[in-house]
Amino acid sequence: MSFQRVAIIGLGLLGGSTGLAVAEHLPGIATAGYDADPETRRRAGERGLVGTVCDSAADAVRDADLVIFCVPVGAMSAAAAEIAGALKPGAVVSDVGSSKESVAKALAEALPGAAIIPAHPVAGTENSGPDAGFASLFRNRWCIVTPPEGAEPEHVTAVSDFWTALGANVEVMTPQHHDLVLAVTSHLPHLIAYTIVGTASDLEGVTQSEVIKYSAGGFRDFTRIAASDPTMWRDVFLSNKDAVLEMLQRFTEDLTALQRAIRVGDGQQLFDHFTRTRAIRRSIIEQGQDDARPDFGRSDHNGG
Ligand code: NAP
Numbered sequence: 610m611s612f613q614r615v616a617i618i619g620l621g622l623l624g625g626s627t628g629l630a631v632a633e634h635l636p637g638i639a640t641a642g643y644d645a646d647p648e649t650r651r652r653a654g655e656r657g658l659v660g661t662v663c664d665s666a667a668d669a670v671r672d673a674d675l676v677i678f679c680v681p682v683g684a685m686s687a688a689a690a691e692i693a694g695a696l697k698p699g700a701v702v703s704d705v706g707s708s709k710e711s712v713a714k715a716l717a718e719a720l721p722g723a724a725i726i727p728a729h730p731v732a733g734t735e736n737s738g739p740d741a742g743f744a745s746l747f748r749n750r751w752c753i754v755t756p757p758e759g760a761e762p763e764h765v766t767a768v769s770d771f772w773t774a775l776g777a778n779v780e781v782m783t784p785q786h787h788d789l790v791l792a793v794t795s796h797l798p799h800l801i802a803y804t805i806v807g808t809a810s811d812l813e814g815v816t817q818s819e820v821i822k823y824s825a826g827g828f829r830d831f832t833r834i835a836a837s838d839p840t841m842w843r844d845v846f847l848s849n850k851d852a853v854l855e856m857l858q859r860f861t862e863d864l865t866a867l868q869r870a871i872r873v874g875d876g877q878q879l880f881d882h883f884t885r886t887r888a889i890r891r892s893i894i895e896q897g898q899d900d901a902r903p904d905f906g907r908s909d910h911n912g913g
Pocket of ligand 1: 618619624708729738
């Protein structure tokens with residue numbers, strides 16, 4: 610099974626990048642798209658994010674054999690309800706949401722009987738909207754496909770092949786495992802960044818201008834993450850609540866251990882811990898998942 614017509618619902622960073630990547634890597638595939646925001650639809654047309662920008666989600670999906678929802682996780686249910694009844698028989702429905710168990714449930718409830726194969730390209734930047742997308746976003750990034758139990762292997766292969774063609778490395782896992790892994794690698798770091806940047810900006814005795822002026826001391830890198838889209842991240846935390854709370858508990862315990870090491874002057878514990886974490890950073894660079902350059906290769910658009 611291979612796809613001939615792909616519909617993209619939501620034409621922001623992920624939807625726009627998907628449309629552009631299809632045009633570059635799979636030029637034989639026709640793309641149609643829809644976004645709830647008329648201004649985004651206008652910009653999508655100007656930038657050519659998809660071949661045809663439609664005025665309704667139903668129009669966009671009517672001929673599609675693959676539909677990909679690229680809307681915030683909390684909007685998946687409403688977006689899917691808009692296409693119920695318009696979906697072509699046999700079409701595969703997927704998404705790019707950052708949490709998987711709740712999205713799979715929302716799509717299955719809104720589209721009973723449809724072939725639903727959720728996925729999450731672990732690729733992004735702190736930018737959002739129709740001007741943020743670019744064709745190489747998925748290159749050498751992982752895309753995690755999370756089929757429900759009993760999914761047709763043919764559909765799983767077709768969705769996996771689609772993302773491979775756009776440059777991604779594909780891994781298949783359960784939605785539950787995805788949510789646990791991403792809670793620690795993505796969701797918790799965002800929560801920490803949002804907290805630190807908030808704490809610094811609320812400090813008495815340290816001015817906002819000092820925070821900005823001396824930001825190169827580590828704070829700056831947190832501000833990039835903390836500039837991520839508020840709607841998207843609100844939805845991620847609400848939809849992956851259990852796994853995030855579990856990881857937050859573990860993190861709090863580890864933080865308390867380091868706090869204690871500082872208080873009692875246990876330099877060896879601090880040194881050993883920092884040596885272990887430095888090795889993880891090296892592995893990430895060795896595996897091509899980040900860039901050792903001081904700007905993290907941001908000039909090449911390789912954001913996370
Ligand atoms: P984005 O740039 O804000 O784009 C989302 C678009 O969907 C917006 O234009 C939004 O319009 C539109 N939308 C909202 N509800 C809709 C509906 N019912 N029907 C049609 N369009 C609707 O967000 P994004 O960064 O592309 O994120 C999209 C999805 O990708 C999210 O589920 C996110 O978790 C996932 N993801 C994001 C990243 C990342 O780094 N950003 C990485 C991997 C996966 P309005 O602005 O008017 O609401």
